[in-house]
Amino acid sequence: MNVRAKVSSKGQVVIPKQIRDDLGIAEGSEVEFVPKAGGFFVQLVEDFDPRYPRVPAGEFLKHVVRIARPFPTDEEIEQAMLAEAARRYNATRD
Structure with a gap:
């Protein structure tokens, strides 16, 4: 099924x-x-991504x-x- 959508001036597309x-x-x-x-596949990102448990x-x-003790200062x-x-x-000079 082919479905078309227009791109807005902000680069936004409404998914039908x-x-x-x-x-x-x-x-x-x-x-x-x-x-x-040559294009892109759009997929829903699941709540659970095994790469990021x-x-x-x-x-x-x-x-x-x-x-x-506190973390050392920049100085x-x-x-x-x-x-x-x-x-x-x-040490390299000795």
């Missing part, structure tokens, strides 16, 4: 109702454009590394980098 109904596309649904033989917040947070990081660069430079 018949196709939305057939694909199960509702307001707020996400679609993906997949390159296919949903992880409960508690499962994610158990892997967060906690440190007892402290710069000083540490310069000290390490000087140490490596001096």
Whole structure:
């Protein structure tokens, strides 16, 4: 079945109702454009994508590394980098 739609000045296209109904596309649904033989294939993005499994917040947070002191400032990081660069430079001179 071929169905046509016009592109607006903003590059928007309205997906015809018949196709939305057939694909199960509702307001707020996400679609993906997949390159296919000189054109594009439009498909509904499922809630569950095996490439990006949903992880409960508690499962994610158990892997967060906690440190007892505050994160170093930009100046402290710069000083540490310069000290390490000087140490490596001096090591090649001995």
